[in-house]
Amino acid sequence: MDHLTELENQSIYIIREAYKNFKNLAMLWSIGKDSTVMLWLARKAFYGHCPIPLVHIDTSYKIPAMIEYRDRVAKEWNLNLIVGQNKKALDAGMNHEMGRLVCCEALKTQGLAQAMEEHQFTGLMLGIRRDEEGTRAKERYFSPRDKNFEWNFKDQPPELWDQFKTTFAEGTHIRIHPLLHWTELNVWEYIAREKMPIIDLYFSKDGKRYRSLGCAPCTGSIDSEATTVDEIITELRDTNISERSGRAQDQENTYAMQKLRAKGYM
Amino acid sequence: MGENGGGPSGRLMRLVIVGHVDHGKSTLVGRLLSDTNSLPEGRLQFIKDICDQQGKTFEFAFLLDALEEEQEQGITIDTSQIFFKTAKRPYCIIDAPGHKEFLKNMVTGAANAEAAxxxxxxxEGVQEQSRRHGYILRLLGLNEVAVVINKMDLVDYSQEVYDRIVDEYTRFLESLEVKAKSFIPVSAKLGVNIAKPGKTEMPWYEGPTVLEMLDRFPGKVPQVNRPFRMPVQDVYKFDQRRIIAGRVESGTVKVGDELVFSPSNKRGVIKSIEAWNVPELPEAADAGTSTGFTLTEQIFVERGQVASLVEEAPIVTTTFEANVxxxxxxxxxxxxxYYIKLTTQNIEVEVAEFKRAIDASTLETLANQDYINRNDVAELVLKTRQPVAFDLFGTIxxxxxxxxxxEYDVCGGGIITHYTPLTDVDRLRDETRYRDSHWVQGAVTPEMRAYRNGHRPALILFTGKPGVGKAELAHKLEEKLFNQNFQSYLLDGRNVQLTVSADLTPDQTRQTHEAVRRFGEVAKLFTDAGHVVISTSNVFNQEDHSSLDLLVAPNSVIEVQITNDANPKGVPQIVMTIDEARQVDAAIEKIVAHLKDEKILVGHNYSI
Structure with missing residues (x-):
């Protein structure tokens, strides 16, 4: 069994466990490559169907092409799409100039919390990977969040033999990470193998492309000539710059991601 | 040349690093990353900057300990996973905490590894967690283990120290029936015997370096040549297909195979193996594949059932021995x-007996304890509320x-070591499972008989106190069905006693399980011959009825209980009062109507 098939099998197993064990389950779709691969895997797990609603948190600062792509794919794939937005914070004028971490916390974390509250979701699937950054390397496939949305990374449940934490106290919820064991390169190799449609912001235009997608003000593009999936794979094999180097919030201070993620950031 | 920032591609070898707190696990991992040029650009500098900021000396361990608390306290709290690559292959390296308090995190790391x-x-020599982790690795079934003796620089690279530790730890591992692949003396801090051989420092050592050892581990191979097992994860009906989904845990299965689902014993033949976004549907599915299939006939299957080939079914029981x-x-x-999660089964369970409670850090038996504390282990007998299907850990x-x-948390893990049937029902279940998988089927199938007879076979049991009119109803029902050209037969318990149970004493006949077993097996033969078997059962109690269910399955047992009690015993399909039973014709009509509802009586020339 080749390594992509092995990764795929494990992710499908996790997605099916989540679907079976959580009545109010949603999938967070950031429009980026990882969560789109997760969506693709769900369609594999459920034989062309996606019985799980998708949640997109629209900060209003997303790159416009992302919204266009989102709506087109949702229609083509017959998806149940829920768009969440922290309108109160936006009305109060929230933006990254008030502080990147403050802005992420308000528009992404709180936006998500509001959408979860409104729809009473108790399980949330996310496309994060261990190789992205240090605190994600310590994540579980099924990771509990408390009433205040917080991640207690110092006291995580054990996880062995694919027996996951599927029971939880009232008011808490579980984050499910089906792609946790993939690497960035794996994701692109899989996109190539499956001939999966992917948003074209990842491909080079005028010598620049996005390696990681987020809000327009905080997401930088990288120098690149890669215009196809295969060229991206070749480029990644040769680079030694980390994936999230273009994401300003990570670089804000030493434990920026730990702090953001402890409060419920993706 | 740096490792790519996109992470490795290709199949990863998953490796865990364990041991006592402060024995240098994170330092070893940091050193491996650094010596194989596996750090993303800027990472080393980033960590060095943090150290400067905080006024600390740089340590390789900081490369892994991403949590603020970990770096402040200098101990790994949670497992982290890091990727690196040798010339041979890519690795995912799992750094597991060595502090006793974080054992569950160590277990999480080690359970996902192929070698350790x-x-x-x-x-410091062999310490508490050195032994506890050794024991846990064995319990997790992780046999690919090498021991790394670190901080050799602090003992002047002494062969004597090395030999003493090798000797002590070898004896410990032998008591667990484990053999280490090698004992490697190193200095992780100075990079001796990690990537670069320590010939200058330790000319007396002739074994592999750590990197050489890693490349020697064989890696996990999917169990394709073992018996086929697929625990059912879910059943999907998103379109016209009814797909039974799950992951093949061992063996292989192909279209056309006849499967048995345990514990229910339902059978079905694979019609198609389903997939999405593939040029053509697969003909087979191997171990490790998350798959799904349709069956030629619709049978009731749900999550928790374990699919296997008919002739190599798993064990089904409620009691078994385990190490936990x-x-x-x-x-x-x-x-x-508690709840036990075993494959996709999730069932209430309790400890029936502690055979031995063990302190995992010393392997000492804790005298006559009926419990174990956190971080300890035990050999025990578990008893589940309902039957579970499994294999011994040593087999699959x-x-x-x-x-x-x-409550809400996974608190223990275990492996099943022995199974010996402890109760009458366990023994009977084994008997029927063996019987069914070795049954010699004649040329006439049950479907052909049902079509000819106009009914499926069943055992109808009349129960209730003596004198409520069971015998009369039984005789009338036999006659009524016969007159409608159905194959009915009155099997009186007394007749079984006079025939196959003639060797039992009257006491045995009244009280023992053996009499029930014999009655049930005779009923099994008659139902296999297609008959509707009718009986009155004064000699049997309620537990015996579940034995009869077991023996006669997959054919139905229908109990008609005659009682004036508002709460009938057990779970009879039909309940009638003594007065109702006396209205014989109406009572018979009620039973016949039930048999039609249950599709036992379907009528002649009815296509089944």
């Missing part, structure tokens, strides 16, 4: 109810291991 490096500090390690805040104790690891859930 166990670190021992040359200066415990990570819960509350102790594991006798008499309390994937279907022979489980976790125990206390």
């Amino acid at each position: 490096l166990l670190l021992i500090d040359a200066n 390690f415990w990570m819960g805040r509350n102790k594991l104790e006798k008499g309390r109810t 690891a994937e279907t022979g291991r489980f976790v125990l859930v206390d």
Whole structure:
């Protein structure tokens, strides 16, 4: 069994466990490559169907092409799409100039919390990977969040033999990470193998492309000539710059991601 | 040349590093990353900057300990996973905490690994967690283990120190029936015997370096040549297909195979193996594949059932022996109810007996304890509320291991070591499963008989106190069905006693399980011949009825209980009062109507 098939099998197993064990389950779709691969895997797990609603948190600062792509794919794939937005914070004028971490916390974390509250979701699937950054390397496939949305990374449940934490106290919820064991390169190799449609912001235009997608003000593009999936794979094999180097919030201070993620950031 | 920032591609070898706290696990991992040029650009500088900021000396361990608390306290709290690559292959390296308090995180790391490096500090020697982790690795079935003796620089690279530790730890491992692949003396801090051989420092050592050892581990191979097992994860009906989904845990299965689902014993033949976005549907599915299939006939299958080929079914029982390690805040104790998660089964369970409670850091037996505390292990007997399907861990690891859930949390893990039937029902279940898988089927199938007879076979049992009119109803029902050209037969318990049970004494006939077994097997033969068997059963109690269900399955047992009690015993399909039973014709009509509802009586020339 080749390594992509092995990764795929494990992710499908996790997605099916989540679907079976959580009545109010949603999938967070950031429009980026990882969560789109997760969506693709769900369609594999459920034989062309996606019985799980998708949640997109629209900060209003997303790159416009992302919204266009989102709506087109949702229609083509017959998806149940829920768009969440922290309108109160936006009305109060929230933006990254008030502080990147403050802005992420308000528009992404709180936006998500509001959408979860409104729809009473108790399980949330996310496309994060261990190789992205240090605190994600310590994540579980099924990771509990408390009433205040917080991640207690110092006291995580054990996880062995694919027996996951599927029971939880009232008011808490579980984050499910089906792609946790993939690497960035794996994701692109899989996109190539499956001939999966992917948003074209990842491909080079005028010598620049996005390696990681987020809000327009905080997401930088990288120098690149890669215009196809295969060229991206070749480029990644040769680079030694980390994936999230273009994401300003990570670089804000030493434990920026730990702090953001402890409060419920993706 | 730096490792790519996109992470490795290709199949990863998953490796865990364990050992006592402070024996240098994170330092070893940091050193491996650095010596194989596996750090993303800027990472080393980033960590060095943090150290400067905080006024600390740089340590390789900081590369892994991403949590603020970990770097402040200098101990790994949670497992982290890091990727690196040798010339041979890419690795995912799992750094597991060595502090006793974080055992569950160590277990999480080790359970996901294919091989392990166990670190021992040359200066401190074998410590509590060195032994506990050794024991846990064995319990997890991780046999690919090498021992790394670290901080050799602190003992002047002394061969004597090395030999003493090798000797002590070898004896410990032997008591667990484990053999280490090698003992490697190193200095992780100075990079001796990690990537670069330590010929200058330790000319007396002739074994591999750590990197050489890693490349020697064989890696996990899917169990394709073992018996086929697929625990059912879910059943999907998103379109016209009814797909039974799950992951093949061992063996292989192909279109056309006849399967049995355990514990229910339902059978079905694979019509198609389903997939999405593939050029054509697969003909087979191998171990490791998350798959799904349709059956030629619709049978009731649900999550928890384990699919296998008919002739190599798993064990089904309610009691078995296991080795368990415990990570819960509350102790594991006798008499309390927990949940066992075994493959996709999730069932209430309790400890029936502690055979031996063990302190995992010393392997000492804790005298006559009926519980174990956090971080200890035990050999025990578990009893489940309903039958579970499994294999012994030594036969098929994937279907022979489980976790125990206390309240909301996974608190223990274990492997199934022995199965010996302990109760009459266990023995009977074994008998029927063996019988059914070896049954010699004639040329005439049950479907052909049902079509000819106009009915499916069944055992109809009339129950109730003496004198309520069971015998009269039984005789009338036999006659009524016969007159409608159905194959009915009155099997009186007395007749079985006079024939196959003639060797039993009157006491045995009244009281023993053996009399029930014989009656049930005779009923099994008659139902196999297609008959509707009718009986009155004064000699049987309620437990015996579940034995009869077991023996006559897959054919139905229908109990008609005649009683004036508002709460009938057991779960009879039909209940009637004594007065109702006396209205014989109406009573018979009621039973016949039930048999039609249950599709036992379907009528002649009805296509089944």
